[in-house]
Amino acid sequence: MKWKGFLISCVLFLALVGLWVGIAQSGGTSDAVHQGPETLILNSGPMSPSLVPHWKHQEVVDGCAPCHELFPQQRGSVDALKAEGQLKKKQVMNRCLACHKQKTEAGNRTGPVRCRDCHRKELKASKP
Ligand code: HEC
Ligand code: HEC
Numbered sequence: 001m002k003w004k005g006f007l008i009s010c011v012l013f014l015a016l017v018g019l020w021v022g023i024a025q026s027g028g029t030s031d032a033v034h035q036g037p038e039t040l041i042l043n044s045g046p047m048s049p050s051l052v053p054h055w056k057h058q059e060v061v062d063g064c065a066p067c068h069e070l071f072p073q074q075r076g077s078v079d080a081l082k083a084e085g086q087l088k089k090k091q092v093m094n095r096c097l098a099c100h101k102q103k104t105e106a107g108n109r110t111g112p113v114r115c116r117d118c119h120r121k122e123l124k125a126s127k128p
């Protein structure tokens with residue numbers, strides 16, 4: 001019957017729209033954002049360079065601001081702002097540490113506070 005075929009088409013169409021909207025919305029939330037490089041290396045003066053698992057933070061941190069309110073979303077911006085005196089030495093590091101410590105105290109999953117867990121001997125200084 002034509003009528004039955006029409007009904008089935010309608011149901012299929014609505015299901016597809018629903019799926020599409022669902023995918024679009026899940027892509028818009030904060031989980032699995034993945035922008036910029038997966039991992040970053042920040043020069044750290046006399047210390048070994050530090051490792052920033054960038055994508056991982058985009059998944060576990062609420063938005064970009066906790067880091068990017070201090071420096072723009074641009075490779076080399078931390079070095080440039082430090083050179084201009086707009087960021088103090090260790091200012092970014094203190095932001096990293098503050099969050100890791102706060103979450104440790106709250107009993108949540110968090111990042112390292114020991115020097116060598118961020119400052120990695122095996123990393124070479126990055127030249128942006
Ligand atoms: C844990 C801290 C942190 C968080 C959270 C974070 N970023 Fe970043 N991001 C960095 C650092 C560090 C750099 C590199 C800065 C530098 O090289 O001086 C960077 C650089 C970038 C760059 C530049 C990449 C390039 O190749 O020039 C983009 C784009 C970027 N971030 C996007 C984002 C977006 C979008 C979010 C939020 C969804 C975000 N970041 C969250 C730390 C972070
Ligand atoms: C959570 C990661 C992390 C931990 C843990 C950490 N650092 Fe850092 N440190 C950084 C980052 C990122 C930078 C570069 C950005 C900045 O200077 O704020 C840095 C920069 C530095 C600098 C260079 C500042 C300059 O420009 O001269 C020194 C010195 C330093 N750290 C010492 C230490 C010592 C000592 C410890 C352990 C007590 C430590 N850090 C633990 C992430 C970390």
Ligand code: HEC
Nearest residue numbers: 050051052053060061066095096099100109110111112118
């Ligand atoms: C607002 C909170 C917050 C800020 C700011 C932050 N982190 Fe983290 N970091 C986390 C959390 C949460 C984890 C635990 C992720 C996980 O294992 O699920 C983490 C994990 C890490 C890890 C370990 C990743 C692994 O695979 O074990 C490193 C290294 C790290 N952070 C470095 C940094 C550095 C360097 C900065 C500053 C540039 C920084 N973090 C800023 C919350 C933060």
